[in-house]
Amino acid sequence: MTNSVPEFEDADCILITGSNTTSSHPLIASRIMKAKEKGAKIIVVDPRKMHIASLADIYVAQNLGSDVAWINGLMRIILQEGWENASFIKERTEGFEELKKAVAEYTPEKVEEITGIPKETLKEIAKIYATSEKSSIVYCMGITQHATGTDNVKSLANLAMLTGQIGRPSTGVNPLRGQNNVQGSTDLAAIPNVYPGYQPVTDDAIREKFEKAWGVPLSPDPGLTVVEMINAVEEGKLKGLFVLGENPLVSDPDSNHVEKALDAIDFLVVQDIFMTETARKADVVLPGASFAEKDGTYTGTDRRLQKIRKAVEPPDEAKADWDVLCRVGKAVGGKGFEFASPEEVFREIAEVMPIYHGITYDRIEKEIIHWPCRSEDDPGSPYLHKDGFAKGKGHFTPIGYKPPVELPDKEYPYQLTTGRLPFHYHTGTMTRVSPSLTHEVNEAFIEVHPTNAFEIGVKNSQVVRLTSRRGSVNAKVIITNDVKKGVVFMPFHFAEAAANRLTIAALDPIAKIPEYKVCAVNIEKIEESEA
Amino acid sequence: MEKFKKYIKELFESGEIEGFLGIRKNGLHPVPHLFTPEHPEELETLTIPDVRYPMTEILLTIVRKYPDKKLGIMVRGCDERALNELVKNQKILPELIKHIGIACSADLAASCRCAQPYPEEIHYGEKVAPVEDRSDIEAIDTMPQEERFDYWMSEFSKCIKCYGCRNICSMCFCDQCTLEDNDLIATGQAPPAIPIFHLIRAFHMAGRCIDCGLCEEACPAHIPLRTLYRKVRESMSGFLGYVSGTEGGEKDPLEFLGSEGYMVPSKIDEK
Amino acid sequence: MEYRTVLTTCTYCGTGCGLLLEVMDGEVVGVLPAKTHPINEGKLCIKGWNAHEFIYADGRLTKPLVRKGDTLEEASWDEALETIANKFAEIKKTNGPDSLGCFSSAKCTNEENYLLQKIFRAAIGTNNVDHCARL
Ligand code: SF4
Ligand code: SF4
Numbered sequence: 001m002t003n004s005v006p007e008f009e010d011a012d013c014i015l016i017t018g019s020n021t022t023s024s025h026p027l028i029a030s031r032i033m034k035a036k037e038k039g040a041k042i043i044v045v046d047p048r049k050m051h052i053a054s055l056a057d058i059y060v061a062q063n064l065g066s067d068v069a070w071i072n073g074l075m076r077i078i079l080q081e082g083w084e085n086a087s088f089i090k091e092r093t094e095g096f097e098e099l100k101k102a103v104a105e106y107t108p109e110k111v112e113e114i115t116g117i118p119k120e121t122l123k124e125i126a127k128i129y130a131t132s133e134k135s136s137i138v139y140c141m142g143i144t145q146h147a148t149g150t151d152n153v154k155s156l157a158n159l160a161m162l163t164g165q166i167g168r169p170s171t172g173v174n175p176l177r178g179q180n181n182v183q184g185s186t187d188l189a190a191i192p193n194v195y196p197g198y199q200p201v202t203d204d205a206i207r208e209k210f211e212k213a214w215g216v217p218l219s220p221d222p223g224l225t226v227v228e229m230i231n232a233v234e235e236g237k238l239k240g241l242f243v244l245g246e247n248p249l250v251s252d253p254d255s256n257h258v259e260k261a262l263d264a265i266d267f268l269v270v271q272d273i274f275m276t277e278t279a280r281k282a283d284v285v286l287p288g289a290s291f292a293e294k295d296g297t298y299t300g301t302d303r304r305l306q307k308i309r310k311a312v313e314p315p316d317e318a319k320a321d322w323d324v325l326c327r328v329g330k331a332v333g334g335k336g337f338e339f340a341s342p343e344e345v346f347r348e349i350a351e352v353m354p355i356y357h358g359i360t361y362d363r364i365e366k367e368i369i370h371w372p373c374r375s376e377d378d379p380g381s382p383y384l385h386k387d388g389f390a391k392g393k394g395h396f397t398p399i400g401y402k403p404p405v406e407l408p409d410k411e412y413p414y415q416l417t418t419g420r421l422p423f424h425y426h427t428g429t430m431t432r433v434s435p436s437l438t439h440e441v442n443e444a445f446i447e448v449h450p451t452n453a454f455e456i457g458v459k460n461s462q463v464v465r466l467t468s469r470r471g472s473v474n475a476k477v478i479i480t481n482d483v484k485k486g487v488v489f490m491p492f493h494f495a496e497a498a499a500n501r502l503t504i505a506a507l508d509p510i511a512k513i514p515e516y517k518v519c520a521v522n523i524e525k526i527e528e529s530e531a
Numbered sequence: 532m533e534k535f536k537k538y539i540k541e542l543f544e545s546g547e548i549e550g551f552l553g554i555r556k557n558g559l560h561p562v563p564h565l566f567t568p569e570h571p572e573e574l575e576t577l578t579i580p581d582v583r584y585p586m587t588e589i590l591l592t593i594v595r596k597y598p599d600k601k602l603g604i605m606v607r608g609c610d611e612r613a614l615n616e617l618v619k620n621q622k623i624l625p626e627l628i629k630h631i632g633i634a635c636s637a638d639l640a641a642s643c644r645c646a647q648p649y650p651e652e653i654h655y656g657e658k659v660a661p662v663e664d665r666s667d668i669e670a671i672d673t674m675p676q677e678e679r680f681d682y683w684m685s686e687f688s689k690c691i692k693c694y695g696c697r698n699i700c701s702m703c704f705c706d707q708c709t710l711e712d713n714d715l716i717a718t719g720q721a722p723p724a725i726p727i728f729h730l731i732r733a734f735h736m737a738g739r740c741i742d743c744g745l746c747e748e749a750c751p752a753h754i755p756l757r758t759l760y761r762k763v764r765e766s767m768s769g770f771l772g773y774v775s776g777t778e779g780g781e782k783d784p785l786e787f788l789g790s791e792g793y794m795v796p797s798k799i800d801e802k
Numbered sequence: 803m804e805y806r807t808v809l810t811t812c813t814y815c816g817t818g819c820g821l822l823l824e825v826m827d828g829e830v831v832g833v834l835p836a837k838t839h840p841i842n843e844g845k846l847c848i849k850g851w852n853a854h855e856f857i858y859a860d861g862r863l864t865k866p867l868v869r870k871g872d873t874l875e876e877a878s879w880d881e882a883l884e885t886i887a888n889k890f891a892e893i894k895k896t897n898g899p900d901s902l903g904c905f906s907s908a909k910c911t912n913e914e915n916y917l918l919q920k921i922f923r924a925a926i927g928t929n930n931v932d933h934c935a936r937l
Contacts, residue, residue, distance in 0.1 A: 177816030223929030296911025300818030334925025433859030
C-alpha cells in the first residue's frame, strides 16, 4: 500500500475494485465505513455485488476481466473534462503524451460495450474520483489474479498519477494483501529474482554485497516462480522441493496438475502445523509452531512492522519454525545459521536490507514503523511518494485492453470467478478446524444468477457439477442476484470441492500471477442419487 | 498509585484475596492481568489507564475454572453494575469477590457518557460528576417512524457478523447463544439476517444491559448498539420499573416470566 | 492459578490487527481485541476473535515424520534432518543446485522467510525461491 490503514478514514473518495473488503479485510472495511460516516463517497466496481457494494454510494458491475478498459475510459473522460492534475503531471511524471494517445480510443460507448458499465455511471465515477480533494484506490485479488494483472495494476497507477491522487495522506493506490505476511515474505525475498529488500540478484554490486554478508558465492540467475517450479517438476528439471507452511495442492491454480507434479517429484519436504493435503505427499514432514507459539515479526499490508509473541509452548516435539529452519540450514551445511532468537535473525535482516535498516525489536515495541525506515532516527513512511517517486519521475504506462484468456463458449458457457468468505481463510487449514467458524459455513457452494439457475433447472441447495477444461467439482447451488447473469462464483477454501481444480494456470507475464478470477465452466444438475 | 499497589499487596498478605484481576502495562499497551501473591513483583507493572477491558467477562472465565478462589477485581462504575447483575444471576458468589474500586477520570466519563462513573467504594481516583446525556435516544425518538426504521436497517446492514458485541459483553453469559441458533438466524451470511440478529440481542439485553458501551466500542461496523440497548433499558425502567445493574434482591422482571412466558397462551383462539 | 494476556498480531489477513491471547495455566483460552492498537482500536472480525481455536484442533503435527515406503512414520529430529541433508546433497550433486527449490510462506514470520531463502540462496545455491502470495 502506498498509504497506511488509518488514513482511509479521512479520504473524501474511496474507489474499491476487486476487493471483497468486508470479507477479506474486515477491519479495513471498518475504516471505510468510518470514512463514509464522515462524508466520503464510496465507489465499488466489482463483478459481484458483495457486502461492501451494498454500502457504496455508487456500485457498478463490470464484465469479468475488463478492468483496463474501464480505467482507460475513466482517464479519457477525465482528460476530456479537464479534471486531470496538470501541475502534478508536469512536475512529477513522464510519458503523459503516450498515455493520452493510448486512452483516446476508449470512448464511453466502446467502454460500455466491453465492460458493461453505463457511460453515465462512468462519468460520475470519473468526476468524483478526480475532483475530490483526497481520493484513495483500494484493490485486491480481483485486480491482480488475471492474466492481465500487471496491466490492471499499472492502469490504476496511471489513474492516480493523472489526477495527482498519490503522495499525500489518504490518497494513493492501495493493494490489500490477502495473507497476514504476504508483504513481509515479499520484502524478505521469498521471490525468485531479488535478495531481501528488493535488491536484484542480477545486479553484480548487490550480489557481491550479499556474497560478503553470507560468506559464499551466489547464483546470478533469477530462479523460478511457484507455477514455473511445478512445470519444471513435470519436465524432470526440479527434483527436490521444500514447502514451508503452504498448501499448494489446494491453493494453486489447476490443482490436478499440481497433484501430478507432487506425485512425480523425487523428494518433498513439508514444514507445517497440520497434515495438509500437500504434507500427505511429503517424504519428510517437519512439525512447526502456530503464531501463538513463537516470536517474530509480520509486515502488514501497509508496510507496518509488528511483533507476534509466544504465549504458549508448541505441542510435544513441534518447534518454532525459525528454530527448525536454523537446524535445516546447519544440516544442509549452511554457514551463518547460529541464531539464538528471532531477534538475532532480525538484526541480520536490518543489516542487509536498507528499507528495514533503521528498525529494531526495541523500536517496534514502542512505535509504529512503516518501511522504508533507513536509519535509527528515521520515523518510517506511513505513505509513499511524498517528495516524488522512488525511481525519479512517475512513469505513465500506456496500456491496451486484452480480453481474458479463456472466454465462455458453447461447451463451457459460464464464467467462473473465485474468492473468499468472511468466515474462512485461504485453503481452510486453520479455519476449518475452528468450531466458531465452521458453525457459519463448512461446505463449498456456488452462486448462480436466477436466470441461469432456471436454464440449468436447479433449485436452491441442489447440487451441481461444475466442469472446466481442467477438472470438475460438485457444489451446492445458492441462487442470488449478487452475481451477474452468466457469471458464477465459488469460494476457494474447501479442499474437497476445490475451486482450483477448475481454474486456469494462465500467467500474467510479469507478476506471474495466475488467472484465478476468470475461466469458462459448464454446469450440470446432478440427480439426487449421484450427489 | 504506590498506595494502591501497597493496598493490593496487603490484601495478598492477609490472605483476603488470592488473586487480583487488574491491568498491567505491556510496553505501550495496558492489558488485563491476574496478579497473584506468588508474583508480587508484577504489581510494579500495575496501571490504571483510561482504557476499559471487559473485566467482569474475564472474571467469569477465571471463576468458571476456579469457583472457590477469593478474587479481587478492579471495578469501575460499569464493572460494579455488571457484578451486581452477575450476582443476581448466580454466576458469581459475592462473598468471594472483592471489589477494588476505581473512580473514572473526567475524560473517560465524558467519552463514555457515563451516568455513574464510580463504584460504591473508591480505592483509587476522585469521583467526577455523572454525565446525563440522552441526546442519542432523543435524536432517534424524534424521527418519524418510517425514517427510524430505515435508519436502523441501514445501520444493521453494515454488520459483518463478528459477534464482537456479544463476545465482549459480560452479560452474555448464556451457555447456548440464540444468535447461533440456525433456526432463527441463518449461518454463513454477512450481514446476518437483519433486523432479527440485532433485535434478538436487544431483547436479550432488556433487563440485563448495564449500559457500559463496550459492545459499541467493539463494533467494527460502528453501529450505535449502545443507543439501541439504552432504549431497551429505558423501556424496562419505564414500563416495569426495573434498572439493571443496581445492587440488591430486586430481580430482572423478565426472568419471572420464566420459559412459559415465551409460549403462546393456549386459550388465545377463544378470545 | 494463572491468567495473563499476550499482545500479538492476528495471523489471518494482512490488516494486522492487534489482539490479546488470553492464557490460563499455560493454555490459550480466548482472544480479546487490543483496545490501544492503532489499526483495529479494540475491534476484530470473526476470524480474529477466534484466532486461538485452531491451535488446539485435532491433527496438529507433533513429531517429525519420515516416509518409509508408502507411509509416513514418526522419526527423531536428527533422523528427519539427516534425511533432508542427504537427499538434498545427492540431488544437488547429480542435477545441480537449480534442481532444488522452495515455496516459502506468507503465513510465516519475516525471520522465517529470511532463513528459508538464505538456506536456498546461500547454502544450496539457487534462486528457486517463491511463495504463494500471488494466490
Ligand atoms: S459487533 Fe457490530 S458488526 Fe460485530 S456482530 Fe455485533 S453488531 Fe455486528
Ligand atoms: S482480526 Fe480480521 S481483519 Fe483483523 S487481521 Fe485478523 S483477520 Fe484481518
